[in-house]
Amino acid sequence: MTASLENTEATMSEEQTDAEKGIISIQDFSFFYNKTAQALFDINLEIPANQITSFIGPSGCGKSTLLRSINRMNDLIHDVRHEGDIQITGNSIFHRLIDVISLRKRVGMVFQKSNPFPKSIYENVIFGLRVAGIRDRKVLDETVERSLRSAALWTEVKDRLHASALGLSGGQMQRLCIARAIASKPQIILMDEPCSALDPVATGKIEELTRELKKEYTIIIVTHSMQQASRISDRTAFFYLGKVVEYDDTQTIFSNPANSQTEDYITGRFG
């Protein structure tokens, strides 16, 4: 127990050094639903750039809540409140001069349930550009090709870009959603259990894609699957009851967890 605590403290102090300060810095962040029901307790996380960070933990422990705080999707819910701060490249996302719309352009999101619009594949990809008022045909065409290629979907759909997106398979739809998220060139991509509704083959494709994408983007992925977290992520945060119990290199978390709860969870003793 003592050893594990020491280990944790060591990790923490290492994280706090300026050189290693993450692109996303979450500081003493607490979150409340209905003004009183606390879902997150004093979260401190430094998420490094161009890496994949996975959030794991039993359901209801606040992973989605934290993820949705990073692009302020929680603003849509009435009667919520937060304490502490989240900074992206040193700027607070809650600052009153921050424009939520430009924040969401910098922080793309992929949801658990794929949610393409009832429009053509083409229109789906460029939705972010359309709402930003970009009309230049060449830019749009280029964006579509680039995004679909990055999302490993180009070869499959290049002949039916103007067909409805709702005709795609589940895995293709989810990759389309990823393409849509990267179309407006975000810095960060948030993924909330992107594979939970997909079969193993489609899941494999998305995982591969995610590994590809980390070259250009910082990725946070919430996942239910231990294997997935260990396969793709560089860092892992284990959540339990609204708190981050342990946050470390994925290797360390899975081979040598400092906290016994973490160990119990990843070995499948609860969760």
Next chain:
Amino acid sequence: MLQRQAAAGEPLVWLSSMGLATGIAMVIFLLGLILVNGISVFWPKRVVQLQVSEDGSERQLIGEIVKKQKQATSGDQEWQLYTANRDAFGHSFVYVPEAAIGEQSQPLDILKIERLEFGSVFGRALRIEQADAEPISLVGEADDPQLQEFVDEATALRAEVTEIEKSEIGRVNNRIERLKRKPANSAITAELASLTGEYEALAQKARKLRDLATQTHLIYEISDGRERSVAIGHIVSFYRPNAMGLSARCGRFLHNAKVFLLDAPREANTEGGVFPAIFGTVIMTIFMSLAVTPFGVITAIYLHEYARTGPLLTSVRIAVNNLAGVPSIVFGVFGLGFFVYFVGGGIDRLFFADTLPTPTFGTGGILWASLTLSLLTVPVVIVAAEEALSAVPRGTREAALACGASKWQTIQRVILPASLPGILTGMILAMARGAGEVAPLMLVGVVKLAPSLAINSSYPFVHLDQKFMHLGFHIYDLGFQSPDSEAALPMVFATTLLLIVVVVVLNLAGILVRDRLRRKYAGSTF
């Protein structure tokens, strides 16, 4: 034990299915009754000639048998006969006790003549009398083409007169009106004088044509042996109801139906067609839909997307729902007070001050009627649109917002397109409700006879201030307001049938549009 439990629900199933069956049976019965009565109006019936001996005196009757029934007081069987010839007898229907009826026959030489005035004639054609030529005697069916020639000529003349009266004189009149409104100067006075001259010339031509059409008469003999005459120009058509074969009968049926659908009404609406009423109903319903849909959708968007939940929103919702239950005549009164007197009166004072005290918009018209009905139907659209908006999955909204769309962009680009089919359902329901509404219209612009259509060929083509005819009001007018409501009864059924058809067609059109849209967003369960 298990079996008993499984069977326990059975009576309820029976009860509900019986309820359904009763409902369907009632609808089928209603539609069937209207269909049979409505369609049989156009079928040329056989005409019987009866020898009636009553109180020792013999008389002859000619007519169509309307129905046979028991007399209310004595219980004797009696026949109702449509004898037409209202101008000669003073009535068009008689009741004859069955016991008094002697010899019956269906003579082939009886003619049914449809006239512009006083309804139809049953009689035997005798001769054609002309002003400056020898009379032409008509003996039998062989002479019909001769008569037909005269009738055709007169019909052509009449069409010419109508054309002159309606469009040419109307146009000259319009120009005179417009010139009169301008400040007077010599050029205008001169033009006025020449226009007035043109008007006089046209009016004279019309009179002359009309005289020509009335100078030749057809002399015919009616059932009691009297000789009567009708100007050829007043004959719409004639035929021999008993001499017709099946194909001729079908042809006459189609002709009658066509006249009903495409002609303007005559004789206090009891004869002729109902085209202006069809047109008025359709145009009014379309205007109403165009007004109510955006209004309802905007309200629904505010209520659903922007308003914060709370007691205020709840009470607004309750108020909207209750609005749907307010008696429609209340909306009529509101429309009269607000649209006609307040808004219309204001418009008149501002823009049409030179024609006052004759109101332009300050009186009932198709615009005010459409707006009044759109108030009546707006709750339907609001409720349907709100439902459609909430049927758009949360994931879709979040996806749009996560892409950096503003709230309004999300609504405009994603939510509205996805909920369009549901919104159109609301519009269809509103159309169904509004197209059949009569009571409020009587206060805000419907009339029994409108001189011209609301959309026509005279400038500015769409006349929103114009009064209009409506099928629903037409039914009311025929059934309750016409001088001879018994004679108008068949028309009531035919018009009712038509109103149902028009409402169904309007709805089908809406449904078609909606399904096309739905196919565009096929499988929008995401």
